[in-house]
Amino acid sequence: MTELTESAVRAALARVDDPEIRKPITELGMVRNITIADDGTVDIGIYLTVAGCPMRSEISDRVTRAAADVPGVAAVRVELDVMSDEQRTELRRSLRGDSADPVIPFAQPGSMTRVYAVASGKGGVGKSSVTVNLAASMAARGLSVGVLDADIYGHSVPRMMGTDARPTQVEKMIMPPISHDVRLISIAMFTNNNAPVVWRGPMLHRALQQFLADVFWGDLDVLLLDLPPGTGDIAISVAQLIPGAEILVVTTPQQAAAEVAERAGAIALQTRQRITGVIENMSWLELPDGTRMEIFGAGGGEAVAANLTRAMGADVPLLGQVPLDTAVREAGDEGTPIVLSGPDTPAGTALNAIAEKLSIRKRGLAGMSLSIDPAGR
Numbered sequence: 001m002t003e004l005t006e007s008a009v010r011a012a013l014a015r016v017d018d019p020e021i022r023k024p025i026t027e028l029g030m031v032r033n034i035t036i037a038d039d040g041t042v043d044i045g046i047y048l049t050v051a052g053c054p055m056r057s058e059i060s061d062r063v064t065r066a067a068a069d070v071p072g073v074a075a076v077r078v079e080l081d082v083m084s085d086e087q088r089t090e091l092r093r094s095l096r097g098d099s100a101d102p103v104i105p106f107a108q109p110g111s112m113t114r115v116y117a118v119a120s121g122k123g124g125v126g127k128s129s130v131t132v133n134l135a136a137s138m139a140a141r142g143l144s145v146g147v148l149d150a151d152i153y154g155h156s157v158p159r160m161m162g163t164d165a166r167p168t169q170v171e172k173m174i175m176p177p178i179s180h181d182v183r184l185i186s187i188a189m190f191t192n193n194n195a196p197v198v199w200r201g202p203m204l205h206r207a208l209q210q211f212l213a214d215v216f217w218g219d220l221d222v223l224l225l226d227l228p229p230g231t232g233d234i235a236i237s238v239a240q241l242i243p244g245a246e247i248l249v250v251t252t253p254q255q256a257a258a259e260v261a262e263r264a265g266a267i268a269l270q271t272r273q274r275i276t277g278v279i280e281n282m283s284w285l286e287l288p289d290g291t292r293m294e295i296f297g298a299g300g301g302e303a304v305a306a307n308l309t310r311a312m313g314a315d316v317p318l319l320g321q322v323p324l325d326t327a328v329r330e331a332g333d334e335g336t337p338i339v340l341s342g343p344d345t346p347a348g349t350a351l352n353a354i355a356e357k358l359s360i361r362k363r364g365l366a367g368m369s370l371s372i373d374p375a376g377r
Protein backbone atom coordinates (compact mmCIF):
# COMPACT_ATOMS: atom_id res chain seq x y z
CA MET A 1 0.00 0.00 0.00
CA THR A 2 1.31 3.47 -0.87
CA GLU A 3 1.94 5.71 2.09
CA LEU A 4 -0.47 8.58 2.62
CA THR A 5 1.50 11.80 2.28
CA GLU A 6 0.79 15.49 2.48
CA SER A 7 1.88 15.93 -1.12
CA ALA A 8 -0.67 13.34 -2.28
CA VAL A 9 -3.43 15.28 -0.51
CA ARG A 10 -2.10 18.56 -1.88
CA ALA A 11 -2.10 17.13 -5.41
CA ALA A 12 -5.76 16.20 -4.93
CA LEU A 13 -6.55 19.71 -3.69
CA ALA A 14 -4.83 21.16 -6.76
CA ARG A 15 -7.81 19.81 -8.70
CA VAL A 16 -10.28 21.77 -6.55
CA ASP A 17 -11.24 25.10 -8.08
CA ASP A 18 -12.59 28.02 -6.09
CA PRO A 19 -16.19 28.21 -7.35
CA GLU A 20 -16.05 31.95 -7.96
CA ILE A 21 -12.50 32.54 -9.15
CA ARG A 22 -12.36 29.21 -10.97
CA LYS A 23 -8.72 28.59 -10.27
CA PRO A 24 -7.20 25.85 -8.08
CA ILE A 25 -7.37 26.68 -4.37
CA THR A 26 -3.71 25.65 -4.05
CA GLU A 27 -2.72 28.44 -6.46
CA LEU A 28 -4.86 31.00 -4.66
CA GLY A 29 -3.14 30.52 -1.32
CA MET A 30 -6.33 29.10 0.18
CA VAL A 31 -4.81 25.94 1.73
CA ARG A 32 -3.62 26.79 5.24
CA ASN A 33 -2.44 23.37 6.36
CA ILE A 34 -2.75 19.67 5.77
CA THR A 35 -2.24 17.39 8.75
CA ILE A 36 -2.35 13.61 8.55
CA ALA A 37 -3.00 11.49 11.64
CA ASP A 38 -1.81 7.90 12.06
CA ASP A 39 -5.32 6.54 11.64
CA GLY A 40 -5.64 8.15 8.18
CA THR A 41 -7.71 11.14 9.34
CA VAL A 42 -6.77 14.24 7.35
CA ASP A 43 -7.28 17.70 8.80
CA ILE A 44 -7.33 20.48 6.23
CA GLY A 45 -7.36 24.18 7.03
CA ILE A 46 -8.83 26.36 4.29
CA TYR A 47 -8.70 30.12 4.04
CA LEU A 48 -11.86 31.72 2.67
CA THR A 49 -11.33 34.99 0.84
CA VAL A 50 -13.87 36.80 3.02
CA ALA A 51 -15.79 36.03 6.19
CA GLY A 52 -19.35 35.02 5.38
CA CYS A 53 -18.29 33.78 1.95
CA PRO A 54 -21.49 32.50 0.30
CA MET A 55 -19.53 29.59 -1.16
CA ARG A 56 -18.23 28.27 2.18
CA SER A 57 -20.18 25.02 2.22
CA GLU A 58 -19.52 24.40 -1.49
CA ILE A 59 -15.77 24.87 -0.94
CA SER A 60 -15.83 22.64 2.12
CA ASP A 61 -17.69 19.91 0.17
CA ARG A 62 -15.30 20.08 -2.76
CA VAL A 63 -12.26 19.83 -0.49
CA THR A 64 -13.76 16.92 1.45
CA ARG A 65 -14.62 15.01 -1.71
CA ALA A 66 -11.22 15.55 -3.29
CA ALA A 67 -9.28 14.53 -0.17
CA ALA A 68 -11.51 11.53 0.53
CA ASP A 69 -10.58 10.12 -2.88
CA VAL A 70 -6.88 9.91 -1.99
CA PRO A 71 -5.94 6.27 -1.26
CA GLY A 72 -5.42 5.67 2.44
CA VAL A 73 -7.60 8.52 3.67
CA ALA A 74 -9.99 7.30 6.36
CA ALA A 75 -11.73 10.58 7.21
CA VAL A 76 -11.52 14.25 6.28
CA ARG A 77 -12.06 17.21 8.58
CA VAL A 78 -12.13 20.69 7.09
CA GLU A 79 -11.62 23.79 9.17
CA LEU A 80 -12.55 27.09 7.54
CA ASP A 81 -10.52 30.18 8.30
CA VAL A 82 -10.50 33.65 6.75
CA MET A 83 -7.65 35.36 4.89
CA SER A 84 -5.90 38.31 6.51
CA ASP A 85 -5.82 41.68 4.77
CA GLU A 86 -2.26 40.95 3.61
CA GLN A 87 -3.30 37.62 2.12
CA ARG A 88 -6.20 39.25 0.30
CA THR A 89 -3.91 41.92 -1.11
CA GLU A 90 -1.54 39.20 -2.25
CA LEU A 91 -4.43 37.33 -3.89
CA ARG A 92 -5.61 40.43 -5.71
CA ARG A 93 -2.07 41.05 -6.91
CA SER A 94 -1.75 37.52 -8.21
CA LEU A 95 -5.03 37.79 -10.10
CA ARG A 96 -4.82 41.35 -11.23
CA GLY A 97 -1.18 42.32 -11.35
CA ASP A 98 0.26 45.30 -9.52
CA SER A 99 -1.55 48.16 -11.21
CA ALA A 100 -3.14 50.43 -8.65
CA ASP A 101 -6.01 51.46 -10.92
CA PRO A 102 -8.16 48.69 -12.28
CA VAL A 103 -8.20 48.60 -16.05
CA ILE A 104 -10.89 47.31 -18.38
CA PRO A 105 -9.42 44.05 -19.64
CA PHE A 106 -11.66 44.01 -22.73
CA ALA A 107 -10.28 47.34 -23.90
CA GLN A 108 -6.65 46.20 -23.83
CA PRO A 109 -4.87 45.50 -27.10
CA GLY A 110 -4.91 41.79 -27.82
CA SER A 111 -7.96 41.12 -25.64
CA MET A 112 -9.31 37.66 -26.45
CA THR A 113 -12.86 38.47 -25.43
CA ARG A 114 -15.58 39.18 -27.94
CA VAL A 115 -17.91 41.79 -26.51
CA TYR A 116 -21.46 41.94 -27.81
CA ALA A 117 -23.60 44.91 -26.76
CA VAL A 118 -27.23 43.86 -27.10
CA ALA A 119 -29.29 46.88 -28.06
CA SER A 120 -32.86 47.66 -28.98
CA GLY A 121 -34.68 50.81 -29.88
CA LYS A 122 -37.52 50.37 -27.44
CA GLY A 123 -38.27 48.34 -24.33
CA GLY A 124 -40.11 45.07 -24.08
CA VAL A 125 -38.91 43.55 -27.36
CA GLY A 126 -37.18 40.72 -25.50
CA LYS A 127 -33.63 42.06 -25.38
CA SER A 128 -32.93 40.59 -21.94
CA SER A 129 -34.51 37.25 -22.88
CA VAL A 130 -32.31 37.08 -25.97
CA THR A 131 -29.21 38.03 -23.96
CA VAL A 132 -29.62 35.34 -21.28
CA ASN A 133 -30.45 32.67 -23.84
CA LEU A 134 -27.45 33.46 -26.02
CA ALA A 135 -25.23 33.47 -22.93
CA ALA A 136 -26.53 30.16 -21.58
CA SER A 137 -26.32 28.54 -24.99
CA MET A 138 -22.75 29.70 -25.60
CA ALA A 139 -21.71 28.54 -22.11
CA ALA A 140 -23.27 25.14 -22.80
CA ARG A 141 -21.05 24.97 -25.91
CA GLY A 142 -18.01 25.27 -23.66
CA LEU A 143 -17.27 28.95 -24.05
CA SER A 144 -16.39 31.04 -21.04
CA VAL A 145 -19.20 33.60 -20.92
CA GLY A 146 -20.10 36.70 -18.88
CA VAL A 147 -23.20 38.88 -18.83
CA LEU A 148 -23.25 42.47 -17.63
CA ASP A 149 -26.82 43.60 -17.05
CA ALA A 150 -26.55 47.32 -17.64
CA ASP A 151 -30.26 47.76 -18.24
CA ILE A 152 -30.82 49.99 -15.24
CA TYR A 153 -34.47 50.52 -16.07
CA GLY A 154 -35.46 46.87 -16.16
CA HIS A 155 -32.72 44.71 -14.72
CA SER A 156 -34.36 41.34 -15.21
CA VAL A 157 -31.29 39.25 -16.04
CA PRO A 158 -30.68 37.75 -12.54
CA ARG A 159 -34.27 36.49 -12.33
CA MET A 160 -34.11 35.05 -15.83
CA MET A 161 -30.87 33.28 -14.90
CA GLY A 162 -32.38 31.99 -11.67
CA THR A 163 -30.06 33.66 -9.19
CA ASP A 164 -30.47 36.14 -6.40
CA ALA A 165 -26.89 35.72 -5.23
CA ARG A 166 -24.95 38.81 -4.33
CA PRO A 167 -21.38 39.25 -5.52
CA THR A 168 -18.55 38.70 -3.05
CA GLN A 169 -16.03 41.48 -2.72
CA VAL A 170 -12.36 40.67 -2.22
CA GLU A 171 -10.37 43.86 -1.68
CA LYS A 172 -11.60 46.02 -4.54
CA MET A 173 -12.43 43.06 -6.73
CA ILE A 174 -16.04 42.02 -7.23
CA MET A 175 -16.59 38.30 -7.75
CA PRO A 176 -19.59 37.71 -9.98
CA PRO A 177 -22.07 34.99 -9.09
CA ILE A 178 -22.15 32.15 -11.62
CA SER A 179 -25.42 30.72 -12.87
CA HIS A 180 -25.85 28.18 -15.68
CA ASP A 181 -22.07 28.50 -16.10
CA VAL A 182 -22.36 32.20 -16.89
CA ARG A 183 -20.67 34.91 -14.80
CA LEU A 184 -23.25 37.49 -14.03
CA ILE A 185 -23.22 41.05 -12.80
CA SER A 186 -26.33 43.18 -12.62
CA ILE A 187 -27.11 46.58 -11.26
CA ALA A 188 -29.93 44.74 -9.46
CA MET A 189 -27.28 43.12 -7.25
CA PHE A 190 -26.29 46.52 -5.89
CA THR A 191 -29.71 47.96 -5.15
CA ASN A 192 -31.97 47.23 -2.22
CA ASN A 193 -35.12 45.21 -2.80
CA ASN A 194 -35.15 45.90 -6.50
CA ALA A 195 -35.66 49.61 -5.89
CA PRO A 196 -35.76 51.47 -9.20
CA VAL A 197 -32.50 53.13 -10.08
CA VAL A 198 -32.69 56.70 -11.23
CA TRP A 199 -29.28 57.38 -12.65
CA ARG A 200 -28.23 60.03 -15.06
CA GLY A 201 -25.72 59.64 -17.87
CA PRO A 202 -22.46 60.36 -16.01
CA MET A 203 -23.40 58.02 -13.15
CA LEU A 204 -24.27 55.32 -15.62
CA HIS A 205 -20.96 55.76 -17.36
CA ARG A 206 -19.17 55.46 -14.03
CA ALA A 207 -21.18 52.38 -13.04
CA LEU A 208 -20.48 50.69 -16.34
CA GLN A 209 -16.79 51.51 -16.10
CA GLN A 210 -16.68 50.07 -12.59
CA PHE A 211 -18.45 46.88 -13.56
CA LEU A 212 -16.10 46.39 -16.47
CA ALA A 213 -12.93 47.12 -14.51
CA ASP A 214 -13.60 46.05 -10.91
CA VAL A 215 -15.38 42.77 -11.58
CA PHE A 216 -13.11 39.76 -11.78
CA TRP A 217 -14.40 38.34 -15.07
CA GLY A 218 -11.59 35.85 -15.59
CA ASP A 219 -10.61 34.85 -19.12
CA LEU A 220 -13.86 35.29 -21.00
CA ASP A 221 -14.44 34.18 -24.56
CA VAL A 222 -17.61 36.26 -24.76
CA LEU A 223 -19.08 39.12 -22.74
CA LEU A 224 -22.68 40.12 -23.44
CA LEU A 225 -23.89 43.55 -22.34
CA ASP A 226 -27.61 43.99 -21.83
CA LEU A 227 -28.06 47.69 -22.52
CA PRO A 228 -31.05 49.86 -21.59
CA PRO A 229 -33.42 50.35 -24.52
CA GLY A 230 -32.97 53.36 -26.75
CA THR A 231 -30.11 55.21 -28.31
CA GLY A 232 -29.04 56.87 -25.08
CA ASP A 233 -25.79 57.82 -23.47
CA ILE A 234 -24.95 54.29 -22.49
CA ALA A 235 -24.32 53.17 -26.07
CA ILE A 236 -21.80 56.00 -26.39
CA SER A 237 -20.27 54.98 -23.06
CA VAL A 238 -19.83 51.41 -24.30
CA ALA A 239 -18.10 52.69 -27.42
CA GLN A 240 -15.76 54.83 -25.34
CA LEU A 241 -15.00 52.16 -22.76
CA ILE A 242 -14.70 49.17 -25.12
CA PRO A 243 -14.02 50.43 -28.64
CA GLY A 244 -13.95 46.87 -29.99
CA ALA A 245 -17.46 46.01 -28.76
CA GLU A 246 -19.84 44.82 -31.47
CA ILE A 247 -23.55 45.48 -31.52
CA LEU A 248 -26.44 43.04 -31.75
CA VAL A 249 -29.76 44.69 -32.54
CA VAL A 250 -32.95 43.06 -31.24
CA THR A 251 -36.25 44.04 -32.81
CA THR A 252 -39.78 42.72 -33.37
CA PRO A 253 -41.42 42.39 -36.80
CA GLN A 254 -43.45 45.51 -36.13
CA GLN A 255 -42.51 48.45 -38.34
CA ALA A 256 -42.40 50.96 -35.46
CA ALA A 257 -40.04 48.71 -33.50
CA ALA A 258 -37.96 48.32 -36.63
CA GLU A 259 -37.61 52.08 -36.96
CA VAL A 260 -36.38 52.52 -33.42
CA ALA A 261 -34.03 49.58 -33.75
CA GLU A 262 -32.55 51.30 -36.75
CA ARG A 263 -31.95 54.41 -34.74
CA ALA A 264 -30.17 52.28 -32.14
CA GLY A 265 -28.03 50.89 -34.91
CA ALA A 266 -27.37 54.28 -36.45
CA ILE A 267 -25.44 55.28 -33.36
CA ALA A 268 -22.93 52.63 -34.32
CA LEU A 269 -22.19 54.64 -37.40
CA GLN A 270 -21.15 57.59 -35.28
CA THR A 271 -19.15 55.48 -32.87
CA ARG A 272 -17.70 53.33 -35.69
CA GLN A 273 -18.73 50.10 -34.03
CA ARG A 274 -19.47 46.97 -35.96
CA ILE A 275 -23.05 45.71 -36.03
CA THR A 276 -22.81 41.95 -36.03
CA GLY A 277 -26.43 41.39 -36.95
CA VAL A 278 -30.12 41.72 -36.24
CA ILE A 279 -32.23 39.31 -34.21
CA GLU A 280 -35.98 39.41 -34.77
CA ASN A 281 -37.94 38.33 -31.70
CA MET A 282 -41.65 37.56 -31.31
CA SER A 283 -41.74 36.79 -35.05
CA TRP A 284 -44.87 34.65 -35.05
CA LEU A 285 -47.00 32.39 -32.93
CA GLU A 286 -47.28 28.81 -34.04
CA LEU A 287 -50.90 27.63 -33.83
CA PRO A 288 -51.84 24.05 -32.91
CA ASP A 289 -52.54 23.30 -36.60
CA GLY A 290 -48.97 24.31 -37.48
CA THR A 291 -49.84 27.61 -39.15
CA ARG A 292 -48.06 30.80 -38.14
CA MET A 293 -49.93 33.77 -36.79
CA GLU A 294 -47.95 36.95 -37.35
CA ILE A 295 -49.13 38.90 -34.35
CA PHE A 296 -46.74 41.82 -34.79
CA GLY A 297 -46.73 41.80 -38.58
CA ALA A 298 -43.85 40.57 -40.70
CA GLY A 299 -40.58 41.70 -42.20
CA GLY A 300 -39.28 44.04 -39.48
CA GLY A 301 -36.03 42.16 -38.87
CA GLU A 302 -35.36 41.80 -42.58
CA ALA A 303 -36.03 45.52 -43.11
CA VAL A 304 -33.74 46.59 -40.25
CA ALA A 305 -30.95 44.33 -41.52
CA ALA A 306 -31.29 45.66 -45.08
CA ASN A 307 -31.37 49.29 -43.97
CA LEU A 308 -28.43 48.89 -41.61
CA THR A 309 -26.46 47.14 -44.35
CA ARG A 310 -27.07 50.14 -46.60
CA ALA A 311 -26.28 52.67 -43.87
CA MET A 312 -23.13 50.91 -42.63
CA GLY A 313 -21.83 49.99 -46.06
CA ALA A 314 -21.15 46.50 -44.67
CA ASP A 315 -23.23 43.35 -44.46
CA VAL A 316 -25.52 43.35 -41.41
CA PRO A 317 -27.30 39.98 -41.57
CA LEU A 318 -30.57 38.91 -40.02
CA LEU A 319 -29.16 36.31 -37.65
CA GLY A 320 -32.45 34.63 -36.88
CA GLN A 321 -36.13 34.86 -36.05
CA VAL A 322 -37.40 33.76 -32.65
CA PRO A 323 -41.09 32.85 -32.47
CA LEU A 324 -43.44 33.86 -29.69
CA ASP A 325 -43.73 31.01 -27.24
CA THR A 326 -45.17 31.05 -23.74
CA ALA A 327 -42.35 28.65 -22.84
CA VAL A 328 -39.85 31.52 -23.34
CA ARG A 329 -41.55 33.61 -20.67
CA GLU A 330 -42.10 30.65 -18.36
CA ALA A 331 -38.46 29.61 -18.68
CA GLY A 332 -37.44 33.19 -17.86
CA ASP A 333 -39.74 33.31 -14.85
CA GLU A 334 -38.41 29.98 -13.62
CA GLY A 335 -34.79 31.00 -14.04
CA THR A 336 -33.67 28.42 -16.62
CA PRO A 337 -33.38 29.88 -20.12
CA ILE A 338 -35.38 28.09 -22.83
CA VAL A 339 -32.19 27.05 -24.69
CA LEU A 340 -31.53 24.77 -21.70
CA SER A 341 -35.03 23.90 -20.50
CA GLY A 342 -36.56 23.44 -23.95
CA PRO A 343 -33.81 23.23 -26.57
CA ASP A 344 -36.15 21.43 -28.99
CA THR A 345 -38.95 24.00 -28.82
CA PRO A 346 -39.12 26.29 -31.87
CA ALA A 347 -37.89 29.27 -29.82
CA GLY A 348 -35.14 27.21 -28.15
CA THR A 349 -33.98 25.89 -31.51
CA ALA A 350 -33.93 29.37 -33.05
CA LEU A 351 -31.98 30.89 -30.14
CA ASN A 352 -29.48 28.01 -30.09
CA ALA A 353 -28.90 28.46 -33.82
CA ILE A 354 -28.20 32.18 -33.36
CA ALA A 355 -25.84 31.43 -30.46
CA GLU A 356 -23.96 28.97 -32.64
CA LYS A 357 -23.39 31.65 -35.28
CA LEU A 358 -21.99 33.97 -32.62
CA SER A 359 -19.85 31.38 -30.81
CA ILE A 360 -16.61 32.27 -32.47
CA ARG A 361 -13.61 32.21 -30.19
CA LYS A 362 -11.01 34.86 -30.72
CA ARG A 363 -8.30 32.75 -29.15
CA GLY A 364 -6.45 30.27 -31.28
CA LEU A 365 -5.31 26.82 -30.24
CA ALA A 366 -2.27 28.10 -28.40
CA GLY A 367 -4.30 30.81 -26.68
CA MET A 368 -2.98 33.37 -29.14
CA SER A 369 -4.98 35.71 -31.28
CA LEU A 370 -5.32 34.39 -34.80
CA SER A 371 -4.61 36.74 -37.65
CA ILE A 372 -7.61 35.43 -39.53
CA ASP A 373 -11.14 35.54 -38.22
CA PRO A 374 -14.00 33.58 -39.72
CA ALA A 375 -16.45 36.46 -39.15
CA GLY A 376 -14.23 38.79 -41.14
CA ARG A 377 -13.31 41.23 -38.40
Ligand SMILES: Nc1ncnc2c1ncn2[C@@H]1O[C@H](COP(=O)(O)OP(=O)(O)OP(=O)(O)O)[C@@H](O)[C@H]1O
Nearest residue numbers: 123124125126127128129154323324325328329332
Ligand atom coordinates in the same frame (compact mmCIF):
# COMPACT_ATOMS: atom_id res chain seq x y z
N1 LIG B 1 -40.13 35.00 -27.95
C1 LIG B 1 -40.87 35.26 -26.87
N2 LIG B 1 -42.01 34.58 -26.61
C2 LIG B 1 -42.77 34.83 -25.52
N3 LIG B 1 -42.47 35.75 -24.60
C3 LIG B 1 -41.33 36.46 -24.77
C4 LIG B 1 -40.47 36.25 -25.90
N4 LIG B 1 -39.42 37.10 -25.78
C5 LIG B 1 -39.60 37.79 -24.65
N5 LIG B 1 -40.75 37.43 -24.03
C6 LIG B 1 -41.34 37.97 -22.79
O1 LIG B 1 -41.58 39.36 -23.00
C7 LIG B 1 -41.31 40.11 -21.84
C8 LIG B 1 -40.28 41.19 -22.16
O2 LIG B 1 -39.06 40.56 -22.47
P1 LIG B 1 -37.65 41.12 -21.98
O3 LIG B 1 -37.71 41.54 -20.55
O4 LIG B 1 -36.65 40.14 -22.40
O5 LIG B 1 -37.59 42.42 -22.89
P2 LIG B 1 -36.58 43.64 -22.89
O6 LIG B 1 -36.52 44.13 -24.29
O7 LIG B 1 -35.32 43.27 -22.23
O8 LIG B 1 -37.34 44.66 -22.02
P3 LIG B 1 -36.74 45.91 -21.21
O9 LIG B 1 -35.49 46.32 -21.87
O10 LIG B 1 -37.85 46.91 -21.31
O11 LIG B 1 -36.53 45.38 -19.83
C9 LIG B 1 -40.83 39.12 -20.79
O12 LIG B 1 -41.90 38.78 -19.97
C10 LIG B 1 -40.38 37.93 -21.62
O13 LIG B 1 -40.51 36.70 -20.91
